[in-house]
Amino acid sequence: MVNLKSLAEEELAGFVRSLGLPAYRTRQLLHWIYEKRALSLQEMTVLPKALRERLSRAAYIGNLTLLDRSISADGAEKFLFGLDDGEAVETVLIPEGSRTTICVSSQVGCAMNCRFCLTGRGGFVRDLKAHEIVDQVIAVQRLCAPRAVTNIVFMGTGEPLKNLSNVIEAVRRMNGLLKISRRRITVSTSGVVPEIDRLAGMSPSVNLAVSLNAATDELRSLLMPVNRRYPIRSLISACRRYPLEPRRRITFEYILFDGLNDSKRDAQRLVGLLRGIPSKLNLIPFNPYDGAEFRRPADGKVEAFRDMIQSRGITAVVRKSRGRDILAACGQLRGGQSPREHPVCMSETTSCRAAL
Ligand code: SF4
Structure with missing residues (x-):
């Protein structure tokens, strides 16, 4: 069959x-x-x-099985879907005015092992097939009808560029069959440089979001092991090569950790890295979870960091987490476990991603 x-x-x-x-x-x-x-x-x-x-x-016609659904007070929703082989995957819906964004997962678990990420702690299980990615959108659309989905972000569980063939096929179907413009589809990465070039070969291209989180190799390698293989210089070069349509920008995500990457010197280095790249910087105050080794900076520090960046001509926005009451925030999705057991936050920030 x-x-x-x-x-x-x-x-x-x-x-x-x-x-x-x-x-x-x-x-x-x-x-x-x-x-x-x-x-x-x-x-x-x-x-x-x-x-x-x-x-x-x-x-x-195969369908995902809805295992759980959590609705945040602010309207964001998290869905836990069962797959044919008994694994499970999480998908988040984020309504925002006239825009409705679905954050899809691309893998069950994640192998990237970013130090701040709850999602990565469970380890890698398997890649999702293209139809399992697309079906997250179909299922959420069906559950939330008549609300129409306007944007897709690949910022749920997994590193999309480590499953690129399936992600590319999923984008193709979202675009051609679900009629969602590629300009409204964003693929995020922790910095898998060769695959950024491969993604760049898609025509027309999708939006790219890069989880940066540090402005020096020393700190970034500590936070994100992928940096040992693909250091900041090679990552930024790949971003400069990425083909952008007029008025499009690369989104850089920068999780702010108290006392670690939120100093004036960090802001200056960050500006130096991004100079000349059409970009937008999303600043995401860290969302602490039980047992986290990092702290969230005070709001005043976050704003001061943003102002330092903006005063040097880089667009910077502080992304506020939504849906914390249901634990669906970035890097806090944990497929296969009940959101009630692992309330994270649910929002515009995934551990590595926040390009909404
Ligand atoms: S932050 Fe993203 S890439 Fe890193 S471990 Fe978590 S899900 Fe994987």
Whole structure:
């Protein structure tokens, strides 16, 4: 039995041909799966009953299983979805005025081992397949209808660029089948330099968000082991090479840790790194969790840091975490565990990401 969602568009066309069906049946299937969000072949009333039964003997429409749903007082929602193999993955929905953003996970767990990240502590389990990424969007859209999704960010669990082939295929389907513009899709990374270049080869390109968090190799390597392999200089060079459409900018995320990376000297170094790159800097005060070894700076320090950056001509915004009451903030997603057991925060900040 074939899960029709597991097939890329061309593969689905091949499957339809193999059954001796005309090409327009492919378009009907795509429309019902991705736009009407049908849960089963039986819902596809556009198909004759005999055809639905024939298809059902060879194929089905797979769906994520909703295991848990937490709604924050500020409107953000976190979903825990079960996968076919018993693993689970978290997805966050963030309403913000007329904009509705879905933050998708790209892996079960994460291997990057960033020191400040609760998500990474559980280790890496496996990559998500393209359809498991896309299905997070389909499932949330179905659960939240009629609210329409306007933006997608790859900032949930996992390092998207370590699962790039599936991420690229997922973007292709979000764009072509879910009709979400690539200008509204952002892929974030902790700094996997060769894959940034590979992502840059996508045309048209998606938005790029880079989790920076430190302005020296010494500190960044301490916080993010990926920096030992791809130091700041090579990361910034890859960002300078990244193709940007007019008026587009790279988002840099910088989690502020009290007394660690929030000094005037840090601000000066940061400005030096970003100078000349069309960029926006998201400053994310660290969201402490039980057992965290870092502290959140006082609000006054955060504002002073932002002002130092802005006074030197770099756009800097302080991102306030939302949904803390349900623990869905950046770097705090932990697929497979109940959000009630692991309340993190839920918001515009993921451990590594906050490009909303
Ligand atoms: S911050 Fe991001 S890349 Fe780093 S361990 Fe956490 S999920 Fe992985």
